Amino acid sequence: MADTIGMLRPRTEVWPSLRAAGTWALRFDTFPHVRIGGLVRGSCWLILEGHEPVLLEEGDTFLLGNPPPFVLAGTLDASPRPAERVWAAVDNGSVRIGPESEEDLHLCIGHIAFDDRNAALLTDLLPPLVIVRESDPHGRRLAQLIDLLATEVGAAAAGGPLVQSHLAQILLVHMLRAHAAQTDRPTGWLGALNEDGIGSALRAVHADVAHPWSLKELAEISHMSRSAFAQAFKRHVGVPPLEYLIHWRMSLARDALARDALSISELAQATGYLSESAFSTAFRRVVGSSPAQFRSQARQPRAAAIGN
Structure with missing residues (x-):
């Protein structure tokens, strides 16, 4: 796995954490090759085109392989707005929706892109959506990684981007292990x-x-x-x-x-x-x-x- 991921030349970008309250929904555009994230606190809906909405809860992590547009929302009836516009308004390492005093959601999300020449070595093995619940055998470790990643995002400390990049790649490896363990479908070399x-x-x-x-x-x-x-x-x-x-x-x-x-x-x-x-x-x-x-x-x- 290390050989393959290393050859893919992963480029990671961890976004500022999302802290939200009230009624909200955010629409994310397509992105090659992987989006990855998890809930530090609270719950929200993940709505992926062609799939039934999935309720994510505290400690859950998710991975989307070459995802089509998708929505993260506090409620299913909220009208989504473009996520990039919300993330343009960063405040102390976070973006906020609703009153700070009422925040009941803390979410960490980022994306990982690979060298296009060999990206299919991994992306061809991934389904559009992988969810690892905190109750899964791998879930607690993943929840701890999300918590570490969110803490690092909010710290604004020296070397932060480097630490965030490494944590995101560690998170990816553990997500791949969890996916290989939880599916009965062929998963190639993985x-x-x-x-x-x-x-x-x-x-x-x-x-x-x-x-x-x-x-x-x-x-x-x-x-x-x-x-x-x-x-x-x-x-x-x-x-x-x-x-x-x-x-x-x-x-x-x-x-x-x-x-x-x-x-x-x-x-x-x-x-x-x-x-x-x-x-x-x-x-x-x-x-x-x-x-x-x-x-x-x-x-x-x-x-x-x-x-x-």
């Missing part, structure tokens, strides 16, 4: 990490991506027969083992090419290919362009940014 045999194979692949892995070798690591391993891997991850290996190698290659970190021949060797031509063929098949074309296209936005 859920497979919790499976003893399949998880061992995945960790081995991630630890040494240049190794010439075979189905037989991965099955032995998982203490399973080749046929049982192949079936279990596809059931949990969604693709056959060697196809997963190729796509993981190409994800690493896209990241390295975008950062211009290695030459193409060095990258071929680092990702387990015996020749630059074999690597280029695999890259074109998965990505749709040659490594050189991909690197050239990735350089253009960087050059434009430097020029500005």
Whole structure:
């Protein structure tokens, strides 16, 4: 999980806390790739397009993957107004709705964006909405993280943005763990990490991506027969083992090419290919362009940014 999230280059922004009283509703626009938040105190409704309204209560946390527009509201009959306008009026690290003396809600929310080139590694595994109740086995830990995050947002202390960013990413990891544990749907590599045999194979692949892995070798690591391993891997991850290996190698290659970190021949060797031509063929098949074309296209936005 750390390998994948690190390669996604997460960029976090934690908004000032919301403190509200009375009748209120806020509409949030679409945002790639993840919105995340939780209730420090009180309760409110989360209304996501295409879903039934959900009542969030104190200590609950939520995650929205590539969410469509959604509404947070004190009551279901309140008329929503744009959230960004409300957050434009920040007061001592918080935004307020209604009289301060009557506040009965304290909510912390932020968003996390990833490098678009590899964002699908995570966002394709997420449903539009994940809720972890405080009563969930993971819930208390998440509630404590939300409380720490809200405290840090309101402190205006030195290094605050750095601490907030790290706390938000820790919150994301714990939300992903909770989601993988609470769903009976396939969750790709995310859920497979919790499976003893399949998880061992995945960790081995991630630890040494240049190794010439075979189905037989991965099955032995998982203490399973080749046929049982192949079936279990596809059931949990969604693709056959060697196809997963190729796509993981190409994800690493896209990241390295975008950062211009290695030459193409060095990258071929680092990702387990015996020749630059074999690597280029695999890259074109998965990505749709040659490594050189991909690197050239990735350089253009960087050059434009430097020029500005």
